[in-house]
Amino acid sequence: MMSYYFYCDCCGEETRHELIRRDKNLYRCTRCGMVSQHLPEREITVKAIISSGPVSEVGRVNLKESDIVKIGDELVVETDEGFKIGEVKAIELKNRKRVGIASAVDVDTIWLRNVGEVEVKFSLHKKAVTTPYKMTTSGETEFRIGETIRIENLLFRITRMKLIDGRLLKRIGDSAKAKEIKRVYAIFERKLK
Secondary structure (H helix, E strand, O other), X not given: OOEEEEEEOOOOEEEEEEEEEXXXXXXXXXXXXXXXXXXXXXXXXXXXXXXXXXXXXXXXEEEEOOOEEEOOOEEEEEEOOEEEEEEEEEEEEOOOOEEOEEEHXXXXXXXXXXXXXXXXXXXXXXXXXXXXXXXXXEOOOEEXXXXXXXXXXXXXXXXXXXXXXXXXXXXXXXXXXXXHEEEEEEEEEEEOO
C-alpha cells in the first residue's frame, strides 16, 4: 500500500498516512490511527514571458496554489517551442503591482531569463586587438579563471569574468556558471595546427 505524509493533529507533527478511501480523500495516520481528509492541491497556470537574449516569448508556468514565487527562482516554462528553464527576474500581481515575492494565486505574469541555454559574451585579446565573440551553451556550463578554452582553431586563457550581479572574478581557480556571466575576458595563448 502506498504511503503519504501529512500533518497529524493528534500526533502534532507530519506522519506517514495510508489512503483508506480515495473517493472521499480519507487517510489514516499509521502512528495513532486518526482518520482525516486531505484534498489534492489544485494547480494553476500563470502567464510567463521568457527572454533568450533580445528575443522574448510568451509561455506558461504551472504552479500549485500554495507555491511562493520569488525573484531568483528557477522555473520550467512551457512555450510553443517546448520547455525552457528560466530564472525569475520580475513578478507582476493581478493588481499590476511589481513585487519581489508573491503567493502563486496572486501572480498575473512572471518575467524570466532563459538559463537553460545562454549566450556567453567574450572579449578575446590578442596583443593590441580585442575581438568580441559569442558562444551559446548550457546555463550550467562552468568557466574558470586560468582555464584554457578553444575558440575555432585558437586557444585563449580566461583572465577575468564579469558577473551579472556586478562582481568581477580574477583569481586563478574562481569559477562561475554560464547563466551567471555577463562577459568573459581571455588572452590569446596559441594557434592550433
